Amino acid sequence: MPSTLAVDVNTAVTSATPPTVIDVRTADEFATDYIKGSVNIPINVFLADLTLLPADKTAAIITVCQSGYRGSMAMMELRPFGYTNVNSIAKGINGWNAETLPLEK
Numbered sequence: 001m002p003s004t005l006a007v008d009v010n011t012a013v014t015s016a017t018p019p020t021v022i023d024v025r026t027a028d029e030f031a032t033d034y035i036k037g038s039v040n041i042p043i044n045v046f047l048a049d050l051t052l053l054p055a056d057k058t059a060a061i062i063t064v065c066q067s068g069y070r071g072s073m074a075m076m077e078l079r080p081f082g083y084t085n086v087n088s089i090a091k092g093i094n095g096w097n098a099e100t101l102p103l104e105k
Contacts, residue, residue: 003072003090006099009062013037019060022046022053024074025093029066033103035096043070047077057082068092 012019013035021038023030030040041052043065054061061083063074071088078086089095096103 003068004062004087006089006091006096006101009035009064009089010096010099010101012060012062017060019062020054021062021064022074024063024065024070033093033105035064035093036102036104038064043074046074047081050081053078053081053083058084061086063088064096065092067094 009019009021013021018037021035023034023038023040024043024046025040026042027040034040039052061078063071063078063086065071065074065088068088068091071092075086075088091098093103
């Protein structure tokens with residue numbers, strides 16, 4: 001699956017059935033700004049506790065980081081665990097900001 005554009009994710013997170021957005025940046029990065037409704041699970045502990053992830057392995061999940069690299073890694077790490085509907089945000093929060101989309105502070 002390719003990365004998803006920030007504008008498409010913004011539409012999805014404001015829909016009636018929003019995806020789970022997992023922000024894999026550090027807690028300090030997340031505290032600076034984040035996508036409304038996202039959950040912070042830093043990449044270094046991402047797979048340490050699988051109970052933090054949705055139980056439904058077909059549920060829509062979007063991963064995000066600052067530039068897109070860690071988000072893409074997290075997306076790829078979920079697939080061997082049976083998650084089938086996972087995407088990452090192209091260019092991460094940087095891409096989100098480039099589209100001037102809203103962030104929580």
